Amino acid sequence: MSNRRASGLKTNTVNLGSELIVNGDFATDTVWNKLGGSTIAGGEGTFNPIGASYFIQVIFPLTVKTYQVELDIIYVSNNGEIQFAGGNSAFGNQLVYKSVGINENVHLKFNDTTNGTQSGFQLYSPTSGTLIIDNVSVKEVLP
Numbered sequence: 061m062s063n064r065r066a067s068g069l070k071t072n073t074v075n076l077g078s079e080l081i082v083n084g085d086f087a088t089d090t091v092w093n094k095l096g097g098s099t100i101a102g103g104e105g106t107f108n109p110i111g112a113s114y115f116i117q118v119i120f121p122l123t124v125k126t127y128q129v130e131l132d133i134i135y136v137s138n139n140g141e142i143q144f145a146g147g148n149s150a151f152g153n154q155l156v157y158k159s160v161g162i163n164e165n166v167h168l169k170f171n172d173t174t175n176g177t178q179s180g181f182q183l184y185s186p187t188s189g190t191l192i193i194d195n196v197s198v199k200e201v202l203p
Contacts (some may be wrong), residue, residue: 076128077200080119081181084131084196092117104134105193106141107185115183119198120150124176131183131196133157133166138189143171148180156183171201 077131083091093116097108107113120127133142141158144151146149152175157168185191 062122066068066133074128075202079201080127080148080198080200081117081196084148084189084198086196105196107191109188109190109192111150111188114185115144115193115196116146117181118148118179119181120174120179121133122125122176122179124174125203126171126172126173127155128169128197128199130167130169130195131193132195133159133163133168134167134194135162135164136191138187140187140189140191141186141187142193143184144182144190145184145186146180146182148177148178148179148183149184150174152154152178 074203075198086100086103090108092100092105094100094114094115095116096111098113098115099106105115136159139159139161143154144156145153157166183193
């Protein structure tokens with residue numbers, strides 16, 4: 061689908077399905093499976109600053125589809141990183157974000173395609189240091 065701007069240039073718009081993530085704003089300490097010491101408090105998700113940890117929701121059908129993923133990185137220190145990873149990761153193992161030094165208020169928005177063999181939305185931080193996220197969103201990109 062495309063639209064025309066006032067200047068006559070063509071722009072692409074994306075049709076999206078409904079929100080699949082529950083509690084993406086971390087308003088309560090519910091729904092997310094937390095492994096490795098991840099915590100939810102104050103409306104934010106914090107990965108364990110001592111080592112590897114996860115935030116997980118099982119949301120995907122076992123089919124290959126494309127999704128729009130958005131999340132805010134509120135704060136990251138010590139060269140932190142976030143990956144899609146783990147045995148149930150529908151996106152397989154891949155780097156989502158890697159910081160050099162300290163960063164604050166980074167908004168990520170991208171499309172990715174599931175592998176069709178797993179059903180988990182798994183955010184993983186393998187590094188030590190503080191890494192805080194918020195406003196996680198996943199929506200199917202519709203044809």
